[in-house]
Amino acid sequence: MSLPGFTPPPNFENVASQIEGITVFAPRPETPPQPERVEFKCPNCGAATRFDVSAGGVACEHCSYQAQTASQVIGLQAKTSEFTLEALSRFAQGWGTQRRVMHCNSCGGDISMPEGALSITCPFCASNEVNLRSDTTSSTRPGFLIPFKIQPQENASRLRAWLSKGWFHPENLTSLASTDQFVGIYLPFWTFDAQIQANWKAEVGYERQVRYYDHGSKGWRTRTEIDWVWKTGQVHLDINSLLITGTSHISHRIAEKILPFDLDQLVAYAPDYLAGWQALAYDIDLPTAWERGKAMMREKAKTSCYHSIDSPHVRNFSMNADFSNESWRYILLPIYLSTYRYEGKTFQVMVNGQNGVIAGQKPVAWWKIWTAIAAMFAPGILLGLIGLLLLIFGGIGIIPLGIALVLVFAALFFSIWLYQKALDSEAA
Amino acid sequence: MTQDAAFPSEKPIETEDNFWGTLGFRAAGCANCQKAYLVKASPDTAVLCPNCCVANLVAQPAYLRREPPELIIPFNLKAENIRITLEKFVNEVWLRPDDCNTDILVQRIQPVFFPMWLIDCNIYGIWEAEAGFTYHVKSSQEFFSHGQWQTREEIEERVRWEKRTGQISRCYENVPVPATQDYPELIRQIGAYALDTAQPFEPKWLNAAIIRIPDESDQNSWYAAQSTLDKKAAQECQQAAGAQYQRSFSLTAEYRSPNWTQLLLPVYITYYTADNGQRQQIFINGQNGKVGGVRLASQRKGWQLAGIAFGTALLLAILGALTMLITPLVPPIGIIGIILLFLALCAGVAAIIPVVYPWQWNRRQLPLKISRSE
Structure with missing residues (x-):
């Protein structure tokens, strides 16, 4: 029986009741847009539209049509989710707009593509051998993203300027590098928040100067002794929006170099932002990413504990880090990916789509490195030889030999540093 | 709703009457505590008031509905069982007053029937509440010792509160409602009765017992009934929503077709005199033998x-x-x-x-x- 006059509040819907004679109405879940097909077509001329960075909305390249994307900047107020697996299932599946996943047979990368695109150069490996396959993986919908702020056409000049930097790269790099087009792609990231209450216990050593009589030199000297004391302490840490990559198909080393992103510019996810752009779904799932994030957080806590100790001498250090209020977000961040070829080799480049910071692999002119290393060792070796010659004539040779030894050690140190830097420049 | 009309009407009982199908009952009251009873009409026998155990009951008019109670739970204890139960109860007190003695207590026992109401009622209305659903969150504790990290995962239970509303159309039967003001305290001391063992009222069950006359007003009884019905409705709404917790429950309801049934509950009452001269009651549940009351030691x-x-x-x-x-x-x-x-x-x-x-x-x-x- 129903009473006359009962109207459920707006946005409430009837849900299952476990008792006969009682009806239950609950707030309608904030259902994200259904994965219905959204066609981005110009209402004026019918041409395909895409998200235009300068217009800040969907725009038509053929006529003057522009439509602002109705999404406010939420920033770090963006809603976080708790660490419950049920929370994952609450999120809608799919992307909201019909997209297809392109699978690269060369590097294994999966790229979500706008419908209509049949092939594309893989932004990860520059391979053209890309096959289509249906999107069988169910992904959690990203909740927020940062839209592209850097115009695609700015990237060429940015790349040229970047290639021309540094002395140990080939001189003709800027002119001979055949650059592929930059591909704007939204990459998946996880952000993690947590509060950590860390309690530590350690033996802390305090230096003490002790004067003693040295029977060898028949004089008074001082030496440093350390008194060890057991100490305990507490550190409270608030970690906000720790970024962890959600894809394994990009170089994490390069990606870290283009960080950070200004997360104050986060907006709620809307399919408009992806119109005409690529987007990649996560393949590093939440538990795996959280384990990485947690490992970083606990190391931060450990460092904070060490910093709270008022002495550099610490031994038998132990601590426990109690995590609370852990939460996460699944977001998309804008990155331009590109590759260029030089002397038959492929090099990867990334540009932060929000602030334009560029990083990537750069070939090394190894002859410059070896010449520099030789030049660094030369003074030491030369002085060493002179010292040896002088030793024939007497003890004076010991001084240049000593200086030569110092120079050789300095050269060795700088050579290793330079070599590492060169390897780092080429590494993916 | 017009629950007053539905409440059994009361009429004054002023003289000895053969109401309820039995002869010889008259209304009597205590001048000390003002409680009213129905007692066997014998003017020569003094009956001590079972409530205060101080004054004797004297004839007085009282308000009572004319219809007999519908149900009764008869006394179900044997005399030897009462003695054993009382002995055990009083022996737990060291230095008890001399008057607190099993023989004396047994001698003073008075069988009394306490009235209570059972109400059947239909509820139609709209309810609203915040339903609490539990969920589990994974948290962790990290331990660092001897250069290695160890993780201990913890599962925390949290409650998510969501608004729920809806309609209710339910019938509740045999909802207990006090008919006397001291009923809740009495039940707290001697425990609840198994109401399903109640039998249709017959005068033969009364024997020599005296019967307490309801002293709760019909308005108060209705308020108590309404409160109990609302609590039952709240429990069922929580259950209907599948929630583990509920708060801020509100109900806008109509209470239709209330049906009142009177039930008599058997209680043995006895007393002892404490050091200060005050008489302390001891109650025995006439159905299951549970004893309650204040046991004072003698200073x-x-x-x-x-x-x-x-x-x-x-x-x-x-x-x-x-x-x-x-x-x-x-x-x-x-x-x-x-x-x-x-x-x-x-x-x-x-x-x-x-x-x-x-x-x-x-x-x-x-x-x-x-x-x-x-």
Whole structure:
């Protein structure tokens, strides 16, 4: 029986009741847009539209049509989710707009593509051998993203300027590098928040100067002794929006170099932002990413504990880090990916789509490195030889030999540093 | 709703009458506590008021509905069982008053029927609440020791609150409602009755028992019924929503077709006189034998026992002292003196116990006292 006059509040819907004679109405879940097909077509001329960075909305390249994307900047107020697996299932599946996943047979990368695109150069490996396959993986919908702020056409000049930097790269790099087009792609990231209450216990050593009589030199000297004391302490840490990559198909080393992103510019996810752009779904799932994030957080806590100790001498250090209020977000961040070829080799480049910071692999002119290393060792070796010659004539040779030894050690140190830097420049 | 009309109407009972199909009952009341009863009409027999156990009941008019109670739970205890139960109850008290004795208590037992209402009612309305659903969150604790991290995962339960609303159309049957003001306290002391064992009322079940006349007004009884019905509705709405918790429940309802049924509950009442001269009731559930009431220890007895112990201690101390005085003459007797002094000390310390025990015991009994209008 129903009473006359009962109207459920707006946005409430009837849900299952476990008792006969009682009806239950609950707030309608904030259902994200259904994965219905959204066609981005110009209402004026019918041409395909895409998200235009300068217009800040969907725009038509053929006529003057522009439509602002109705999404406010939420920033770090963006809603976080708790660490419950049920929370994952609450999120809608799919992307909201019909997209297809392109699978690269060369590097294994999966790229979500706008419908209509049949092939594309893989932004990860520059391979053209890309096959289509249906999107069988169910992904959690990203909740927020940062839209592209850097115009695609700015990237060429940015790349040229970047290639021309540094002395140990080939001189003709800027002119001979055949650059592929930059591909704007939204990459998946996880952000993690947590509060950590860390309690530590350690033996802390305090230096003490002790004067003693040295029977060898028949004089008074001082030496440093350390008194060890057991100490305990507490550190409270608030970690906000720790970024962890959600894809394994990009170089994490390069990606870290283009960080950070200004997360104050986060907006709620809307399919408009992806119109005409690529987007990649996560393949590093939440538990795996959280384990990485947690490992970083606990190391931060450990460092904070060490910093709270008022002495550099610490031994038998132990601590426990109690995590609370852990939460996460699944977001998309804008990155331009590109590759260029030089002397038959492929090099990867990334540009932060929000602030334009560029990083990537750069070939090394190894002859410059070896010449520099030789030049660094030369003074030491030369002085060493002179010292040896002088030793024939007497003890004076010991001084240049000593200086030569110092120079050789300095050269060795700088050579290793330079070599590492060169390897780092080429590494993916 | 017009629940007043639905409440059984009461009429004054002024003289001996043969209502309820039985002869010889008359209304009587206590001048001390103003409680009213139906007692067997015999003007020569004095009946002590079972409520205050102070004054005898005297004939008076009373308001009572003319219809007999629909249900009754008959007395179900044998006399020997009552004695055993009472003995066990009072023997738990050390230093109890002399009047708190099983034989005396059994002798003073009065069978009394307490009335209560059972209401059947349909509820139609709209409810609203915040439903709490539990969910589990994974948290962790990280331990660093000897250069290695160890993780201990913890599952925390949290509650998510969501608004729920809806309609309710339910019928509730046999919802218990007090008919007397002291009913809730009585049930708290002697436990609830198994209402499913109630039988249709027949005068033969009354025997020599006296019957308490309801003293809750019909308005109060209705409010109590409404409150109980609302609580039942709240529980069912929570269940309907599948929620583990509920808060801010509100119900806008119509209560239709209320049907009142009166039920008589069997209670044995006896009493003892405490140190201060006040009579303390002891109640026995006439169905299952559970005993309730205030068991006071006698402070007077405590002081008496303490006096004896202290006197003994004093005597032992004097003897010990005298013995010690003659010890220089007969040295071996010194050991007896020491023993006597030690015993005097023990008796002196033990004298404190009977003083403290009744005080502590009686403090614990205070919350059990039934609030009575005297």
